Amino acid sequence: MSEPTKIYVTYNEVHKMCQESASKILDTLKPTLIIAIGGGGFIPARILRTFLKKPGSPNIPIQAIGLSLYETLGGDGPIEEPGTKVTRTQWIDTSSLESASLIGKNILIVDEVDDTRTTLDYAIKELQKDVDKAAAQSGRSGEETKFSIFVLHNKDKPKKGHLDEKIVPPNRYLAAVTVEDVWICYPWEAPDIDEHDRLAATTSNKSLNGS
Amino acid sequence: MSEPTKIYVTYNEVHKMCQESASKILDTLKPTLIIAIGGGGFIPARILRTFLKKPGSPNIPIQAIGLSLYETLGGDGPIEEPGTKVTRTQWIDTSSLESASLIGKNILIVDEVDDTRTTLDYAIKELQKDVDKAAAQSGRSGEETKFSIFVLHNKDKPKKGHLDEKIVPPNRYLAAVTVEDVWICYPWEAPDIDEHDRLAATTSNKSLNGS
Numbered sequence: 106m107s108e109p110t111k112i113y114v115t116y117n118e119v120h121k122m123c124q125e126s127a128s129k130i131l132d133t134l135k136p137t138l139i140i141a142i143g144g145g146g147f148i149p150a151r152i153l154r155t156f157l158k159k160p161g162s163p164n165i166p167i168q169a170i171g172l173s174l175y176e177t178l179g180g181d182g183p184i185e186e187p188g189t190k191v192t193r194t195q196w197i198d199t200s201s202l203e204s205a206s207l208i209g210k211n212i213l214i215v216d217e218v219d220d221t222r223t224t225l226d227y228a229i230k231e232l233q234k235d236v237d238k239a240a241a242q243s244g245r246s247g248e249e250t251k252f253s254i255f256v257l258h259n260k261d262k263p264k265k266g267h268l269d270e271k272i273v274p275p276n277r278y279l280a281a282v283t284v285e286d287v288w289i290c291y292p293w294e295a296p297d298i299d300e301h302d303r304l305a306a307t308t309s310n311k312s313l314n315g316s
Numbered sequence: 317m318s319e320p321t322k323i324y325v326t327y328n329e330v331h332k333m334c335q336e337s338a339s340k341i342l343d344t345l346k347p348t349l350i351i352a353i354g355g356g357g358f359i360p361a362r363i364l365r366t367f368l369k370k371p372g373s374p375n376i377p378i379q380a381i382g383l384s385l386y387e388t389l390g391g392d393g394p395i396e397e398p399g400t401k402v403t404r405t406q407w408i409d410t411s412s413l414e415s416a417s418l419i420g421k422n423i424l425i426v427d428e429v430d431d432t433r434t435t436l437d438y439a440i441k442e443l444q445k446d447v448d449k450a451a452a453q454s455g456r457s458g459e460e461t462k463f464s465i466f467v468l469h470n471k472d473k474p475k476k477g478h479l480d481e482k483i484v485p486p487n488r489y490l491a492a493v494t495v496e497d498v499w500i501c502y503p504w505e506a507p508d509i510d511e512h513d514r515l516a517a518t519t520s521n522k523s524l525n526g527s
Contacts, residue, residue: 116327120509143378144365147358152504154355166405167354169380194377197406293363298331 110287113305114257119292120152122257122281127156134253134277136165136213142228143171143195145217148293149257153215171195174224191227197235206239207232209248218289219259219280226266229254233272253277262286321498324516325468330503331363333468333492338367345464345488347376347424353439354382354406356428359504360468364426382406385435402438408446417450418443420459429500430470430491437477440465444483464488473497 130136136157141150150167157165171194197207214228229252240246252273259280268278295301341347347368352361361378368376382405408418425439440463451457463484470491479489506512 116331116503117509117513120327120503120506124509141358141380143380144362144375147352147362147378147380148504151355151358155505164355166382167358167380168382168406169352169354169358169378171377171379195379195408292327292331293359294366295331298328298335302328 110285111290111304111308112284112287113290113301113308114292115302115305116292118305119149119257123149123152124156126255126279126281127153129279130213130253130255131157131159134211134213134255134279136211136253138207138210138212139165139167140197140212140214140228140232141167141169142214142216142224143169145291146215149217149255150215153255168197169195170197170228172224172228191224193231197232206243206245207236208240208243208245208250211251212253214252214254215256216254217257217291219254219256219264220262222264222266222268224266225254225256226268229268229272251277253279255279255281257281258289259283260286321496322501322515322519323495323498324501324512324519325503326513326516327503329516330360330468334360334363335367337466337490337492338364340490341424341464341466342368342370345422345424345466345490347422347464349418349421349423350376350378351408351423351425351439351443352378352380353425353427353435354380356502357426360428360466361426364466379408380406381408381439383435383439402435404442408443417454417456418447419451419454419456419461422462423464425463425465426467427465428468428502430465430467430475431473433475433477433479435477436465436467437479440479440483462488464490466490466492468492469500470494471497 130153139150139154139157141147147169150169154164154167173192173194174190212232214225214232216225219225232252236250240248240250254268254273254277257280259282261283262285290301290304292298292301341364350361350365350368352358358380361380365375365378384403384405385401423443425436425443427436430436443463447461451459451461465479465484465488468491470493472494473496501512501515503509503512
C-alpha cells in the first residue's frame with residue numbers, strides 16, 4: 106500500500122481554470138442559471154460568474170443546492186456508508202425566483218470535482234424531476250430546459266453515478282482538467298495556505314492533463 | 317475629484333482573514349448555521365467553514381440567499397436606483413432543512429463587505445420575520461434564535477441600513493478588517509489574477525486597520 110498521490114491546487118490556478126473555461130462555456134453551453142453544489146461548488150461558481158458576465162447584461166444568477174455525500178449530518182440515525190447515499194441539505198427555492206421555475210433555462214451545474222459521479226447523478230436526476238413536475242403543472246411542457254455540467258477536475262476512474270445522455274449529452278459536460286485518481290487538495294481546505302502554495306509549486310502536478 | 321483609493325485583496329489574504337476570524341467566531345458566536353449572502357458571501361463562507369469544523373463533528377451547514385442591491389435583474393420593470401432596493405434572487409428553502417426551520421439556531425450571516433449596510437439590514441430583518449412566523453406557527457416561541465454577522469471588510473462610513481441591536485448586538489458583529497471608504501478589489505473579480513497580485517503587493521494597503 107502506497108500513499109495516494111496528492112496534488113495541490115492554488116486559488117490562482119482555480120481562478121485561471123474558471124477563466125479559461127468561461128469562453129468555452131459562453132460559446133457552447135450559454136447558461137442562463139448557475140446551480141452551485143455546495144460547499145465545493147461555491148467558489149468555482151462565484152469565480153466563473155465573473156467571466157460569464159457580458160458587458161451591459163446582468164450577472165447570471167447563482168442558486169445553491171447543498172448535497173452531502175461523504176459525511177453524516179449528526180443525529181441518531183444509522184451510520185451512512187460513505188459514497189452510497191446523498192442527502193439534501195439545501196434545495197432550490199423556486200418561490201423566490203423571478204420566473205418561479207427552472208423551466209426553459211440553460212442550467213449549468215457547478216461542482217469542484219467529479220469523483221464517483223454520485224452527487225452529479227443525483228443532482229441532475231432530481232432537478233429534471235422538478236422541471237418535469239413544474240412543466241406538467243404549468244402546462245409549459247413544450248419549453249426546452251437544458252442541463253450542463255462544469256467541474257474543475259474530473260477523475261479518470263470508473264464512476265458509480267451515470268449521467269443520462271438524453272439529459273446531459275457528452276458535449277454539455279466540461280471539466281477544466283482531467284486527472285488520474287489522485288487526492289486533490291483544494292486551497293479552501295488548507296490549514297496553512299503558504300505551505301499549501303509551496304507544495305503546489307514543488308509537486309510537478311504530473312498527473313494533470315487538459316481535457 | 318480624485319480617483320477613489322483602491323485596495324487589492326488576494327485570495328490568500330481572504331483565506332487568512334477567515335482563518336484568523338474563525339477562532340473568535342468559535343469562541344463567541346458559536347454558529348450552528350451559516351447563511352452566505354450571494355454572490356459575495358460564497359467564497360468567505362466556504363473558507364470559513366473549513367476553520368469552523370471541529371474534529372469529529374460534521375461541517376456547519378451553509379445555506380445561501382441571493383440578494384441584489386446594485387444591479388437590475390433584467391425584465392421590463394422600472395429602472396432601479398442603485399443602493400435603494402434589495403431584490404431577493406434566492407431565499408432559504410426550509411423544507412429541505414433537517415430541522416425544517418431556523419428556530420433555535422445560532423445563525424452566522426456572511427458577506428464580503430459591509431458598505432452601506434443596506435443588504436445586511438434587509439437580510440437580518442427578513443430572516444427574523446421568518447423565524448417569528450415559524451415560531452408562532454409551530455408553538456416554539458420559547459426557543460432563542462441568535463443572529464450574528466461576519467464580513468471580510470467593514471467600510472468606516474455613514475450607513476444607510478441599521479442593525480437592530482436587539483437582534484444583532486455589537487458583540488455579535490465581526491469584521492475581519494475595517495477600512496476607510498475605499499474601493500475594494502476582490503480577487504474573484506480580477507480579469508488578470510497575476511496583475512491583481514502584483515498590484516496587491518505594490519500598494520501598501522495603507523487604509524487597512526484590524527478591527
